[in-house]
Amino acid sequence: MSTTGTIYAPIASREPPRAAQGAVAWVRRNLFDGWANSLATLVTVAVLLWLVPPLFGWSVLNAVARPDNAACRALQETGACWGVIAEKGRLILFGRYPFEEQWRPLLACAALIALLIASCLRPFWKPWLAALWVVVLALCFMLMRGGVAGLTLVETSRWGGFPLTLALSVVSLVVAFPLAILVALGRNSNLPAIRAVCVLYVELIRGVPLISVLFMASFMFPLFMPQGTSIDVLVRVLVGMTLFAAAYLAEVVRGGLQALPKGQVEAAQSLGLTYWQTQRKIVLPQALRLVVPAIVNSFISTFKDTSLVTIVSLYDLTGALQLALGDADWRKFFLEGQLFVAAVYFVFCFALSRYSRWVEAYLNTGMRRQ
Amino acid sequence: MSAPPSKSSSFNWRSKAFRGVLYQVVVLALLVLAAAYLLHNTLDNMRVRGIKSGFDFITQPAGFAIGESVVPFDSAESYGKAFLVGLSNTFRVAILGILFATVLGTLVGVGRLSRNFLVRTLSGAYVDLVRNVPLLLQLFIWYFVLTEKLPPIEEALHPLPGLFFSKNGLQFPHPVWADGHLFTVAGFVVGLIGVWWWSRMSRVRFERTGKPTPFVLPAIGIVVLATLVGWLLGGAPAGLDSPEKTEINVVGGGAVTPEFLTVLIGLTVYTAAYIAEVVRAGIQSVPFGQHEASVSLGLGRGQELRLVQLPQALRVIIPPMTNQYLNLTKNSSLAVAVGYPDLVSISNTSLNQTGRAIECIALVMACYLTLSLLTSAGMNWYNRRSAIKER
Numbered sequence: 226m227s228t229t230g231t232i233y234a235p236i237a238s239r240e241p242p243r244a245a246q247g248a249v250a251w252v253r254r255n256l257f258d259g260w261a262n263s264l265a266t267l268v269t270v271a272v273l274l275w276l277v278p279p280l281f282g283w284s285v286l287n288a289v290a291r292p293d294n295a296a297c298r299a300l301q302e303t304g305a306c307w308g309v310i311a312e313k314g315r316l317i318l319f320g321r322y323p324f325e326e327q328w329r330p331l332l333a334c335a336a337l338i339a340l341l342i343a344s345c346l347r348p349f350w351k352p353w354l355a356a357l358w359v360v361v362l363a364l365c366f367m368l369m370r371g372g373v374a375g376l377t378l379v380e381t382s383r384w385g386g387f388p389l390t391l392a393l394s395v396v397s398l399v400v401a402f403p404l405a406i407l408v409a410l411g412r413n414s415n416l417p418a419i420r421a422v423c424v425l426y427v428e429l430i431r432g433v434p435l436i437s438v439l440f441m442a443s444f445m446f447p448l449f450m451p452q453g454t455s456i457d458v459l460v461r462v463l464v465g466m467t468l469f470a471a472a473y474l475a476e477v478v479r480g481g482l483q484a485l486p487k488g489q490v491e492a493a494q495s496l497g498l499t500y501w502q503t504q505r506k507i508v509l510p511q512a513l514r515l516v517v518p519a520i521v522n523s524f525i526s527t528f529k530d531t532s533l534v535t536i537v538s539l540y541d542l543t544g545a546l547q548l549a550l551g552d553a554d555w556r557k558f559f560l561e562g563q564l565f566v567a568a569v570y571f572v573f574c575f576a577l578s579r580y581s582r583w584v585e586a587y588l589n590t591g592m593r594r595q
Numbered sequence: 596m597s598a599p600p601s602k603s604s605s606f607n608w609r610s611k612a613f614r615g616v617l618y619q620v621v622v623l624a625l626l627v628l629a630a631a632y633l634l635h636n637t638l639d640n641m642r643v644r645g646i647k648s649g650f651d652f653i654t655q656p657a658g659f660a661i662g663e664s665v666v667p668f669d670s671a672e673s674y675g676k677a678f679l680v681g682l683s684n685t686f687r688v689a690i691l692g693i694l695f696a697t698v699l700g701t702l703v704g705v706g707r708l709s710r711n712f713l714v715r716t717l718s719g720a721y722v723d724l725v726r727n728v729p730l731l732l733q734l735f736i737w738y739f740v741l742t743e744k745l746p747p748i749e750e751a752l753h754p755l756p757g758l759f760f761s762k763n764g765l766q767f768p769h770p771v772w773a774d775g776h777l778f779t780v781a782g783f784v785v786g787l788i789g790v791w792w793w794s795r796m797s798r799v800r801f802e803r804t805g806k807p808t809p810f811v812l813p814a815i816g817i818v819v820l821a822t823l824v825g826w827l828l829g830g831a832p833a834g835l836d837s838p839e840k841t842e843i844n845v846v847g848g849g850a851v852t853p854e855f856l857t858v859l860i861g862l863t864v865y866t867a868a869y870i871a872e873v874v875r876a877g878i879q880s881v882p883f884g885q886h887e888a889s890v891s892l893g894l895g896r897g898q899e900l901r902l903v904q905l906p907q908a909l910r911v912i913i914p915p916m917t918n919q920y921l922n923l924t925k926n927s928s929l930a931v932a933v934g935y936p937d938l939v940s941i942s943n944t945s946l947n948q949t950g951r952a953i954e955c956i957a958l959v960m961a962c963y964l965t966l967s968l969l970t971s972a973g974m975n976w977y978n979r980r981s982a983i984k985e986r
Contacts, residue, residue, distance in 0.1 A: 255712035262711050269713045302744070418619035422626065432967035433960045434925040436939060441960075444952035448637045448646075525727075532729035536932055543732050560744070563736045567728045574727035 294554050309550070309558040310565045316549035317562060318569075320385015320540040326377065330388035333365040337391055345580055347587075358399050365392070381459040385540035385548070387569065393541065394528040397466035398474070404467070405474035410504060412475065413482050423475070430472035435533055438465045443537040462534050470527050477519045481512035517588060521581035525574045532570075542566055637953075652949045653678075659944055661936045663852050674945050681941030682962060688855060688937065689924040692862040696923060697916075699863060700870025707875050718871065725868035731929055734861040738933045741853040741860075749843050757837045759845045764856055768837040769849040775829030782825015786818035793817060807898070854935040858927060866923045873919060877912030878904075910981050917974050921967050928963075938962060 256266045287304025289296045290311075297306035310317075319327045340361050343349045369388065372378035384392075411423035430438070442465030443458065450456060485508060493503040513520075535544035543566060549555075550562050607613065641648060653675040661668045664680045665687055706718035725733070742762055746752060751761035757768040770776070797808035826832075838848030851859075881904055889899040930937040939959055946955040 255710065258710055262709075265709070265711045265714050269711075269717065416615050416619050418623055422622065428968070428971075429964065432964040434928040434939070434963060436928045436931065437956060437959050437963065440939075440943070440946075441956050444946065445637075445956060448640045448952070449633045450640075451636050452639055452643065529727075529729040532731040533929070535731065536929075543729065543735070547735075557743075559739050560736065563732065563739065567732055567736070570729055570732065571724070571727045575723060578723075578727065 297558060305561050306558045307561055309555055309561045313549040313555060313562065314565075316386075317542070317545050317566060318386045320389060320545040320548065321383045322385060322388070323377075323379060323383070326371075326379060329368050329371070329376070329379075330384070330386075333368050334388050334391055336361055336365055337395055341395070345584075362396060362399065381457050384459070386545040387542050389534075389539065389545075390528070390531050390542040393463065393466060393531040393534060394524065397463055397470050398524055398527050400463075400467045401471035401474050404471040405478050406509065408471065408475035409478035409482055412479055427472045427475055430469055431476070435466075435469050435530055436536060438469050439533060439537050441465065458537075458539065462537060462539060466527070466531070466534075469530075470523070473526075474520070474523050477516050477523055478512065480519065481514075481516035482508065484515050485512050514588060518581045518585040521577055521584065525577050525581075528574060528577075529570065542569065646950055648951065648953065650954055652945075652951055652954070657945070658948065661941070662934075663855060663936065674949070677941050677945065678938070678958060681936060681938040684935070684941075685924070685927050685930075685937040688858050688862065688930065688935070689927050692859055692866065692923050692927065693920050695859070695863040696866040696870055696919075699867035700919075701874050703867060704871035704874025704878070707871060708878060722868045722871050725865055726872075730861065730865045730926055731932060733865060734857060734929055734933055737861045738853070738857040741857055745853075748845055751840070751845055753840075757848070759838050759840065759848075761845070762853065763845075764850055764852045766838040766845050766848050766850045768835050771832075771834035771836050773829075773832035773834060775826070775832035778829030779822060779826040782828070783818065783822045785825065786821030789817040789821055790814045811901075852935075854930070854933050857933050858930045858935045858937075861929075862923050862926055865926070866919055869919050869922070870916065873912055873915045876915075877908040880911040881907045913981075914974055914978060917970060921970050924966060925963060928959075 257263045283303070284305050287300060288307055289300060289304060290307045292308035292312035294308075294312075297308055300306060315324070315327065319330055322330055340358065344354060344358075367373055368376070369384060369392075370379060370381065408423045408426060411419045412427065414420055414423075439462060442461045446461045446464065447455065489507055489511065490503060493507040498506065531541055532543040534541050535547065538544070540548050546562050546566050550559050640646075654673050656671050657674045657677040658670055659677070660670045661677065661680055663684070665683045666680060668676065668680045703718045703721055706714045707722070709715045709718070741764075745760065745762050748759075748761040748763045751759040751763075751766075753759055759766040793813060794810065797810060800806065800808055836848050838845050838850070885903055885907065886899065889903040894902065927937055928939040931940040931943055934940070942955045942959045946952055949955070
C-alpha cells in the first residue's frame, strides 16, 4: 500500500477576524462593549466636552504667563494669571528666608532629595545609611541656620516654604523611625507593663487628630519646660509631628513583625541568640523589608500632613502661599498660586507613591491576585 | 540513676523572669519620673504666669457667637454648651461627609475596575490626583473657589428650581414641619419592622421549601409604601419653604454657609478617593474561582453578587472603610482653617478667651478619643464575628 504525495500539507493560516484587532476593535472592546458601556462612554464624553473647553480656555488660551499685574487684571477672570508664579514663586518656595541667602535652603533641599533618592535604591539599604541621614541632616541644619563658617545667622522663625516642608517631614520621620521600632517591639513583647505603655501610646495618638497634637505642641509644651527656658516653635512642632508619626509608623512596623513566621524567632532562640540579637539580626531585617512600601506610604502622608503646621503659624509651603499672596494686588490670583503649590506636592507624592508600588512588586511582598 | 536536678530553683538574679520584672519597673519608674517632672514644671509655670486651672469655666458664659449651628446658640450661654454646639457641628459635617464619600467612593472604586477605558482612566486619575495633594490645601482651594469665584448673591446661580448657589453659600427648599409628618415618621418605622418581618418570613420559607424569595426590591417597596401611607394618613402635609429671589437677596428656605460647603465638599472628595481604593481592593480580593463556582451552582448574577461576592468582599472592605470614616471625622478638625465652627474651632476660641490651654485641648482630645475607641471596639467585635472560622 502506498500513499501518494504528502500526508500532511499545512494550509495557510487564516487572517484573524477583522473585528479582533486594530483601532476599531480596541474602541469596540473598551468603549462600546454592550449598551451599558456605550452609555457610560457617551455620558463621560458629554461631561468632558462640557468641562474641558472652558478649562482649557481659562488655563491656556486666555492665560497670561508674564508677571504683569495690569494684564492679569485686564483678564477679568476669563483666563489664568500664571505670572503670579513668576512674581511670587521664590516667596512661595522659600518663605521669609532672606532673599540673597536662598541658595542655602536650595542646596539643603538638593542634598536631602539626593539622599532620599539614594535611600530608595537597593544598594544603599545598609546600616550606614541611617548614620548618613543623621550627618546630612545635621549639615543641612547648619547650612540653613548659619552662624558658623562665615554664614549669616538665619533664625528658624524665618525658615519657610518647600525647605521647611521637606525638613519637617524628613526629620520627624527619621527621628520617629527608631522610636517606632521600639514601640512596635514593645507592643509585641511579653512583658505586660511595657506592652500596656506601648498600646496606650499608640492608641492615644492614633485616636486624636494631628491638629490637636499640634495645638498641644504650641500651647502646652511651653508650660512643660522648666522656668525661664523657652523652646523654639519649630522644635516644638517637630516633637509633636514626630510623636504623631511614630505612632502610625509603629503600627506599620508591627504589621511587618506579625507577618514574619514564628519559626524564625524559634530558630534564633534555639541557636542561643539573646532577645536583642534575635531582633537585630533575624527579625528586624526581614520585617522591615516586608514593610518598605508601607513606610514609603507613611512618608507620603507625613509629607502631606506637614501642611497642617500652617494652622500653628509656621510658614511651610502651604503657609508661605498665604503669606506670599497676602497683598492686595495679587490676592485675586490665589487660585493660580494654590494650583502651583498643589502641583509641587503632587509631583513629590506621586513619584513616591509610584516608587512604593514599584518596590512592592520588586520585593514581591504584595499578594498577587488576579 | 541520678536524681534529676532539683526543680525548685531558688531565686536567681540572672533569670529571665527577674530581668523581665526589672525592665518593667525601670521603664515605669522613668515614665513616672518624666511625668512628675513635666507636671512640676507645668504647675510652676502656671503659678508664675498666674494661669488658673480647672474646668469651672465650663459653666461660665461664653461671650462669643457661633456662626452656624444645629441648635440655636446665644453668646450668653455657657462654654459647655458652646462645646456641645461645636461637637454637633463636627457630627453634622462628618455624617453627611461619610454618606457622600461612601457613594462617590464606591462609584469611583467600581469605575476603576470598569471595562470602559474612559471610566477606568478617569477614575484612576481622580484617585491619584486627590490622594497626592494635602487635604488642607484642597480645603483652601475649595474655600477660595466657593467664596471668590462664585457670583455674589444678587446674581446667584440657579441650576435647579428652588436651588440658589452663590458666595453666600447654598440655599435650598426644605419641607415645613407639620404635625402630620409624625405619621410619616411612624410609617417609616412600621416599614422597617415590615422589612424585618419579610426577611424572617422569607428565611422560614426558604428553609421549608428551598425556594428563595426575592428580598431587595420587596424590602424597598415595603418601606416606601409604609412611609407613603403614613404621610397620607397624616393629611399629606406638603408645605415647602422655598428660597425666593428678590432684587438684592435670596430669602427663605434652608441655607448652608460656604464654610460648611467647603468642609463638606473637601472631606467628601478627599475621603472618596481613599474609599475607592478600599472598595477596589475588596472587590479584587474575591478569587475568580468563586465566580466560577457560583456559576456552576447555577446562581444568577444577582444571587451570585448577594450570596457569594458581597459577603466575602465586605469582610475585606468594612474594617478599612470604618478606618476611613474615622479619618474623615478626625480630618473634619481642619475646618478650623476655613472658619467652620467645629469642635476644634470652638475649643480654640475658648482657649484664647480663657487661657485654659490644657483643659480645652484635653476636652477635644477626649471627644475624639472616645469616638475612635468606641469605633475600634465595634470593629473588633465585627472582626471576631465575621472572621472565617478555622479549625
